[in-house]
Amino acid sequence: MKSNFEALGVSGALAAKLAEHGIEEPSPVQQEAIPLVLEGRDVIARSQTGTGKTLAYLLPILQSINPELKATQKLVLAPSQELAMQIVREAQRYMEDEVGVLGLIGGAAVKRQIEKLREHPRLVVGTPGRVRELIALKKLKMHNISTIVVDEVDQIFQLGDAGEVNRIIDSAMRDRQLVFLSATINGDIRAMAGREMKNPAEVGIEPERVTAAGLEHYYFVCEERDKVDTLRRIVRQYNPRKAIVFVNVTDTIGELEAKLNHLGLKTAALYGDADKVTRATVLSQFRADKLKLLVATDVAARGLDIEGLDMVIHFDPATDSEHYIHRAGRTGRMGRQGTVISIVTERERFIVRKFSRDIGEEIHERILRNGMVAEPGSASVRRPAPAKRKPEAARPAAPAADKGMKEASRPAAAAADSGIKQARPAARKGGQAQNGTKSKSERERDRKNKGAPRWLKEKGRQPE
Incomplete structure (x- = not known):
């Protein structure tokens, strides 16, 4: 050469x-x-x-x-x-x-x-x-x-x-x-x-390779409703200088732009039908690092060459392998390093697998766990939430048991305060025979209390 x-x-x-x-x-x-x-x-x-x-x-x-x-x-x-x-x-x-x-x-x-x-x-x-x-x-x-x-x-x-x-x-x-x-x-x-x-x-040039050699390909799986929060966490963890976020439907661009700005990520949208002045203004701000994220469709981002763009994020999966290649091509240009991330639902996993086969590149799964990006594995794929919920579910029973123990100990505490030992409360008033029969004094007291209110009967049974 x-x-x-x-x-x-x-x-x-x-x-x-x-x-x-x-x-x-x-x-x-x-x-x-x-x-x-x-x-x-x-x-x-x-x-x-x-x-x-x-x-x-x-x-x-x-x-x-x-x-x-x-x-x-x-x-x-x-x-x-x-x-x-x-x-x-x-x-x-x-x-x-x-x-x-x-x-x-x-x-x-x-x-x-x-x-x-x-x-x-x-x-x-x-x-x-x-x-x-x-x-x-x-x-x-x-x-x-x-x-x-x-x-x-x-x-x-x-x-x-x-x-x-x-x-x-x-x-x-x-x-x-x-x-x-x-x-x-x-x-x-x-x-x-x-x-x-x-x-x-x-x-x-390397006909078997259709994306730049300096690119790393990852994907994250989440529920559809959690995509925005997953995007936020990905940006916080990787902290790219700037990134393009690709969506498939123009109608969702404005909503996503507003949510990301609300979360503190400086974001602007690039619409395919935007006038020349608006497009030029947005791209100028993005190139000057005044924006962190640029939300765009495939049509709006065609041909963009943004210096310093080190990440591409597929908020919506690319419609086919060619679109995936062109999206990925916005980063990692001229031998530089770049990261390509797809956010998919469980049902969309097959799309990632198809892209991986078509482009001849491994697209690695990553998870967000304990505030960090990790590789899924036998230990890391276990959700930490169930382990945290178990002690939370046991807590209501613990106070109840404590309360029962306290209530059960109150007669003993009262007995101790009055100088009477728990071992012989019945012996003071004639007591109760070991065979379970009542003493003469107890039978007399029950006869006198017959027809009395329950609280009075209960009071009469307290140790004196």
């Missing part, structure tokens, strides 16, 4: 700019993909999210741009606005001043974008819907575009934008270069590649 960018064919100027930003050694996917893209080959690159795929295609296409040709020459398609703008920022960091880059995303003013297109940006990065709209308006010229890159192509299919991508590719020249990048490659992606690509080179 080649250990530096220049050995891969990257120009000295670009390698120097990479070094300025602390990037000196290419990642495995960059080592595989960069020479192929520089050759002009069609490429399918499969690699885990967060392994440096962006630079794997961005460096060679930036190097192959002709600054003398005043026309758009390269096009990158991304599934979300956030990912598109991240690619724009990355390109601006390394490209030469005379080479322009433009982001074309939905939600922004189309007139402003048309004005910018008149300046002939050499590189355009956009979402499929807006790019297709500008092509239809004949504002984005495709006849000089020599390379089309489709990033996170599997997510584009999930969003239903595959038709737009097909039409964009068809509007370009037949000899254009195509590069597909994705964490997963399914049948639909291979079918599109078969139609549109010429003898594609397939790059697969």
Whole structure:
């Protein structure tokens, strides 16, 4: 393997700019993909999210741009606005001043974008819907575009934008270069590649591994009603710098956000249909560590690259393995460590087992016990609650027994106080014969007390 960018064919100027930003050694996917893209080959690159795929295609296409040709020459398609703008920022960091880059995303003013297109940006990065709209308006010229890159192509299919991508590719020249990048490659992606690509080179970095190597996968089991409290305890125990909490239903986001804030965890929600200003504000606060948790759906969080994100929490289980992979890919990027946690009910255990098989990774169960995270086992899986309830149930009987003992001891105490020994109370008044018959004095007293109130009879039997 080649250990530096220049050995891969990257120009000295670009390698120097990479070094300025602390990037000196290419990642495995960059080592595989960069020479192929520089050759002009069609490429399918499969690699885990967060392994440096962006630079794997961005460096060679930036190097192959002709600054003398005043026309758009390269096009990158991304599934979300956030990912598109991240690619724009990355390109601006390394490209030469005379080479322009433009982001074309939905939600922004189309007139402003048309004005910018008149300046002939050499590189355009956009979402499929807006790019297709500008092509239809004949504002984005495709006849000089020599390379089309489709990033996170599997997510584009999930969003239903595959038709737009097909039409964009068809509007370009037949000899254009195509590069597909994705964490997963399914049948639909291979079918599109078969139609549109010429003898594609397939790059697969650890094809048996679909999530980053630095990730740890855990799950916790609880009742549905206890999920919020379990989430709170998990965050308190692991104490991540910040974490994304994934939910499946948009209607539950606001309620969960309010509960977490009430519990003292600084939380904001990211809605898929939120306007551009609101999304930008929330993400800015999250990136600046002003928020601990970001609650989002899969659609709202697509393409997010948050520096310092060391935990992803599935408050609701992912709908399938691909969604699990993309959620997990928000953390542990570029070789960093990350933690992926799922909160499931007893009935949802089978989902975790399925994901574990599909992604080829062990998802370990953990429990919260005595204020700590522990591994379940023969001792630790026993609930401490029953052991605590036993003495609580015995306590009411104990006072009753004590009371009975005290009451039983009162005659003896009274007898001791009056100087009469318990051993011979009956002997003072004639006593009671050892055979159980009453003495003459007792029979006389009973005759006189006949018909008297019970309390008086009882009083008469007390020792004198």
